[in-house]
Amino acid sequence: MADDTLVGSLFPDEVLSAEAIPEVRRADLYDEEWNCVARAVPKRQAEFCAVRICARRLLARLGFFDYPLLPNKDRSPRWPEGIIGSISHTNGYCAVVAAKAGALVGLGLDVEQDSPLKPELIRLICTERERNWLDNQPESDRCRLAKLIFCAKESAYKCQYPLSKAFVDFKQAELYLDLETRKFRAIILKDLGERLSPCLSISGRYDWRRSLVIASAFLRKEEIAKS
Numbered sequence: 001m002a003d004d005t006l007v008g009s010l011f012p013d014e015v016l017s018a019e020a021i022p023e024v025r026r027a028d029l030y031d032e033e034w035n036c037v038a039r040a041v042p043k044r045q046a047e048f049c050a051v052r053i054c055a056r057r058l059l060a061r062l063g064f065f066d067y068p069l070l071p072n073k074d075r076s077p078r079w080p081e082g083i084i085g086s087i088s089h090t091n092g093y094c095a096v097v098a099a100k101a102g103a104l105v106g107l108g109l110d111v112e113q114d115s116p117l118k119p120e121l122i123r124l125i126c127t128e129r130e131r132n133w134l135d136n137q138p139e140s141d142r143c144r145l146a147k148l149i150f151c152a153k154e155s156a157y158k159c160q161y162p163l164s165k166a167f168v169d170f171k172q173a174e175l176y177l178d179l180e181t182r183k184f185r186a187i188i189l190k191d192l193g194e195r196l197s198p199c200l201s202i203s204g205r206y207d208w209r210r211s212l213v214i215a216s217a218f219l220r221k222e223e224i225a226k227s
């Protein structure tokens, strides 16, 4: 059963989750972790600490007891071999998800404030098809749904990145939202290289909880293979 966090029930059952309020807790970090943010502003330090402490709890449940979670050069988190995970933070809230790689081979989490996307950003985030879809939604909902598209695309990006190492622009992903089931599919329009299928399709779920919009993305093994 999913952990009792805001994000947990948006992922398959085998995915563990932890959440926290951002707080600077230097003593709870490994020195190597703290060194990554020693010169950062307090807000960044607080978020970085909170997610490392969350990740530590999850990694212990997965059998890793002494593992500093350091960022790669590209800022993606360096999970232990055989572990997949994802991190997100926003004002006042941080969350981490992790699982043993197996049937699932990728995880993505994004959490944003539930506020409307600035209208001028819609052209940068949404494809023509998505803009047409938004135009058919009630006007009062459009910018809030555009924020959901942004959030879902970021979750899909984090999900595919450890497998592809590819930067994918917002316009290179096409999002299909089902407003009834609160599920989505993100189709990556960019070629992600030899190992991944063309037009990779990433499954996801979303919800609005408290004052947040949350998107989960996950890839199953059979979905990634090039046929």
Ligand SMILES: CC(C)(COP(=O)(O)OP(=O)(O)OC[C@H]1O[C@@H](n2cnc3c(N)ncnc32)[C@H](O)[C@@H]1OP(=O)(O)O)[C@@H](O)C(=O)NCCC(=O)NCCS
Binding pocket: 047, 048, 051, 071, 074, 075, 076, 077, 086, 087, 088, 089, 090, 109, 110, 111, 153, 154, 156, 157, 158, 159, 161, 162, 168, 169, 170, 171, 172, 173
């Ligand atoms: C990387 C990115 C997705 C982060 O999202 P964000 O809303 O800015 O920030 P969040 O708080 O939600 O997530 C930050 C965490 O993401 C993780 N992260 C950073 N780069 C990552 C990457 N390339 N892949 C996976 N996770 C990554 C890190 O763990 C980071 O937390 P940490 O620095 O404390 O370790 C975003 O900055 C970005 O570059 N987006 C552009 C590409 C994109 O989203 N395309 C969409 C179409 S697929």
